Amino acid sequence: MNYDSDDALDRALFALPLEEPPADLRAAILTATAFRPAPLFNPWEIVLLGTIVAIALWLGAVIVMGGSNLFVESVEKIGGLLNEAFGNLTTLAWIAAGGATALWLSIFTGFQSPAKGTFTPRR
Amino acid sequence: MSAVLAERRRVATVYSEPDDGQLVAMTLGGNPEAFATLVARYDRAVYHLAFRTLHDVEEAKDATQEAFFKAYRSLRTFKTGAKFSTWIFSIVYHACCDRLNRRKRYSNEELPERADPGPGPEREAIALDEARRLRAAIDALPEKYRTVITLYHLQGKQYEEIAEVLGLPMGTVKTHLFRAKEQLRKLLNAEEVTE
Numbered sequence: 001m002n003y004d005s006d007d008a009l010d011r012a013l014f015a016l017p018l019e020e021p022p023a024d025l026r027a028a029i030l031t032a033t034a035f036r037p038a039p040l041f042n043p044w045e046i047v048l049l050g051t052i053v054a055i056a057l058w059l060g061a062v063i064v065m066g067g068s069n070l071f072v073e074s075v076e077k078i079g080g081l082l083n084e085a086f087g088n089l090t091t092l093a094w095i096a097a098g099g100a101t102a103l104w105l106s107i108f109t110g111f112q113s114p115a116k117g118t119f120t121p122r123r
Numbered sequence: 124m125s126a127v128l129a130e131r132r133r134v135a136t137v138y139s140e141p142d143d144g145q146l147v148a149m150t151l152g153g154n155p156e157a158f159a160t161l162v163a164r165y166d167r168a169v170y171h172l173a174f175r176t177l178h179d180v181e182e183a184k185d186a187t188q189e190a191f192f193k194a195y196r197s198l199r200t201f202k203t204g205a206k207f208s209t210w211i212f213s214i215v216y217h218a219c220c221d222r223l224n225r226r227k228r229y230s231n232e233e234l235p236e237r238a239d240p241g242p243g244p245e246r247e248a249i250a251l252d253e254a255r256r257l258r259a260a261i262d263a264l265p266e267k268y269r270t271v272i273t274l275y276h277l278q279g280k281q282y283e284e285i286a287e288v289l290g291l292p293m294g295t296v297k298t299h300l301f302r303a304k305e306q307l308r309k310l311l312n313a314e315e316v317t318e
Contacts, residue, residue, distance in 0.1 A: 021170035033195035034155035
């Protein structure tokens with residue numbers, strides 16, 4: 001076939017079939033994107049589980065090393081500190097003020113224009 | 124009669140395929156099937172561009188996957204009114220450029236300027252043979268011309284879209300396309316003379 005004219009070459013180029021992709025390509029793309037399986041745990045769940053496991057290990061280690069007295073003392077000390085902190089009216093007042101501010105900030109949306117940042121499909 | 128036509132039009136509107144922008148919006152709205160439709164629409168063309176640029180099945184497959192993954196993750200940044208095809212081609216083209224740069228960095232050998240088209244199968248049909256000849260000639264073009272001609276071939280992309288995908292001025296795209304076609308013509312006609 002002769003390709004002297006631009007039209008002949010264009011016709012031949014547009015008639016050229018596209019490369020056939022590997023059979024598993026589409027499935028691989030979808031598994032990595034839209035149909036990605038949900039993770040077993042959320043990040044906050046992993047942190048919580050990690051903390052619980054760490055505390056359990058520490059307690060186990062304290063008991064195995066014969067430090068049951070140390071454990072009781074630690075618990076009493078922590079309990080005493082908490083009691084002291086939350087028994088103080090000033091501390092409670094500050095916690096209440098902080099909580100109220102956080103709640104107000106979470107409700108406050110600012111003065112942004114409602115149309116900004118919203119997606120409208122092309123017609 | 125006009126009522127029948129109006130009803131037909133209404134049914135056609137209801138059941139017509141959503142456009143790419145609507146599919147993006149549907150995906151963002153939590154419909155994974157919409158993204159699957161986008162993948163079905165463009166995976167072949169995206170793979171074609173990757174394969175023509177990289178000349179390697181596995182690398183082209185990886186680049187295609189990477190492009191769709193990036194597109195999915197940054198779907199919220201997709202501009203309203205933009206063309207999804209131009210966007211996804213641009214992503215895959217940049218993924219291919221990264222891979223080519225990595226290849227150049229880690230390979231001691233100079234990359235071949237011209238791909239060896241190989242002897243090819245025996246002629247089975249004239250159309251198949253022409254396609255093989257044309258592909259071999261495209262493969263023999265320098266990379267910058269090959270990409271422009273591949274994009275031009277992909278659903279006949281316009282100059283503006285090719286320029287957007289490649290991040291080049293439109294004048295450069297026009298020059299590249301002109302030279303690419305010129306070289307293609309020379310290669311194909313020279314092959315014809317020697318055959």
